[in-house]
Amino acid sequence: MSDSTHTWLIGVDGGGTGCRAAIGTGAHGVLTKSEGGPANATSDFSLAIKNIRAAIAAAANSGDIDTAWLEHAEVYLGLAGVMSTQDSARIAAALPYHRVTVSDDRGTTVTGALDGADGYVLAIGTGTIAACSRGGAFDYVGGWGFQVADQGSGAWLGRAALEHVLLCHDGLAQSGGLCADVFAKFDHDPRAISSFASAARPGDFAKFAPDVIAAGKGGDPAARTILQEGADHLEACLTRLGFRAGDRLCLKGGVGPHYADYLPPVFLTNRVEPRGSALDGAFRLAGISAAHRAEKTR
Structure with a gap:
């Protein structure tokens, strides 16, 4: 060839x-x-x-x-x-x-998501991508890496879950299902969490994102608070990019679609599935x- x-x-x-x-x-x-x-x-x-x-x-x-x-x-x-x-x-x-x-x-x-069409994309997996496409030109917000950005991402959710567990252990937050599920994975040892976090990479933190999402669906207040904080950030990103009611929005990635339950309805009136x-x-x-x-x- x-x-x-x-x-x-x-x-x-x-x-x-x-x-x-x-x-x-x-x-x-x-x-x-x-x-x-x-x-x-x-x-x-x-x-x-x-x-x-x-x-x-x-x-x-x-x-x-x-x-x-x-x-x-x-x-x-x-x-x-x-x-x-x-x-x-x-x-x-x-x-x-x-x-x-x-x-x-x-x-x-x-x-891949828009296949050349105009619209907005929130691609949330281990990291976070907030972007828009207009006439073949792209504009972005964030994308500076987990250490200083990636709010709402799987890694961010996982880190927030571990922080919540340690706050519960110290008596500074109310324990619930999310805390119990995640703490059990560390044999209820806060030192194990600290040791894990000191060497963890974004993908390691992201492994706990499904726990946050599942707990949120189950009504756990702490999980829902974390997810709402992530959604608020993503809403701000879309607003900064110029989103208006009726614009095309694609939620993709392992985490992205789960934010549909936390974003204001006005952002979802023309939600589309990823084309690729x-x-x-x-x-x-x-x-x-x-x-x-x-x-x-x-």
Whole structure:
């Protein structure tokens, strides 16, 4: 497939809990996919590169594609933790491909979710993406990483749950179902929570997000307070981005759709389902990059 009309395309979506790779061509679409481990460039650069390469290799293997054919593939990576052009260049240099574009995961997420249409996206998983698309141009709020941002994210929810447990243990908050469920996972030892938190990465904290969501659905006051605080932040993000009643809104990610129960109804009057994933967005952008590159050589 050396013909320019059949250039190999590789799209990669990477975040704090895993990465996904898709390989195909513009003519045939995605031919094979695979999943791998965490690929947040800020949390652990070496691990991210290792997992990205492994996911691409696994996708190639499952599709019976010789990896040597991919040397000149058009590669587009949307990765959590990419903060600068220096980050992008460093990641690209660590991969065995000649045509690599690296961005953070916001553009790939919006591209996949809206498939080119105008609208707003709240993509909430381990991290938080609040974005809008107008006429093909994107605008974002936040995305500065778990240490200083990512309010409302799975990692943020998990950390808030652990904080609540310790407050309950110290007699500073009312214990309930959320506290009981999470504290039991640490054998009711507050020191175990402190030890865990000192070395935990965003994906580790995010493992407790389902406990918060489940407790909220069960009416636990502490869980509902945490989720409402996250929703209030997301509402502020949408307002800052210019959201108006009736605008298209997509809630996606492992956590995003659960905020529908906490956002004001005016934000949900034109709620739409995602048209695609961030991986779809990365593959689509790889195709766009290939087309632009071909146009320049004409």
